[in-house]
Amino acid sequence: MSTPQEHQRFIDRAWYGPPRSEWRRRFRWVAYIAWYWTHLFSLLVASSLRQDADATLKKAGIAGIVSGSIFHFLLAVTFVAGSRLNHLLWYGSLSLFRISSPSLRPQTHLYMIFMILGSTHP
Incomplete structure (x- = not known):
């Protein structure tokens, strides 16, 4: 059983996020994700906004x-904040992404991995 001090530290960490010493590592993950999204956006724009693409594809x-932009913003906020209370941002944005672009559903498994890493990382 945990002591009241340990319990309070857990609550403080869940509410206020990680100590400042962990922020540098979390910003590195955000940079990796931003790099990934830059390439993903270029592929989406190239495939959907071509001259010969039909209206549905566009x-x-x-x-x-x-x-994807909304998801990336929420992903960055959750990684930087590190708050366990931000789990709903993950699930809501993942659901939004899957509903709005069904053609990219197989790739959402990668986002699920990011979600698990971001929400369970100490």
Whole structure:
């Protein structure tokens, strides 16, 4: 059984996020994710906004870019904050991404891995 001090430290960490010494490591993960999204966005734009693309493909590509932007923002916030209370951001943004761009559903497994890493990392 944990002591009241350990319990309070757990609550403080869950509410306020990690100590400042961990922020540098978390920013590194955000940089990796931003790099990944830069390449993903370039592929989405190239495939969905071509001259010969039909309207449905263009709409799906634009929806993927918008939902991906929202997901990336929430992902960065959760990684930097490190708060266990931000889990709903992960699940909500992942659901939004899957609903708005069904053609990219196989790739959401990669985002699920990021979600698990971000939400369970000490």
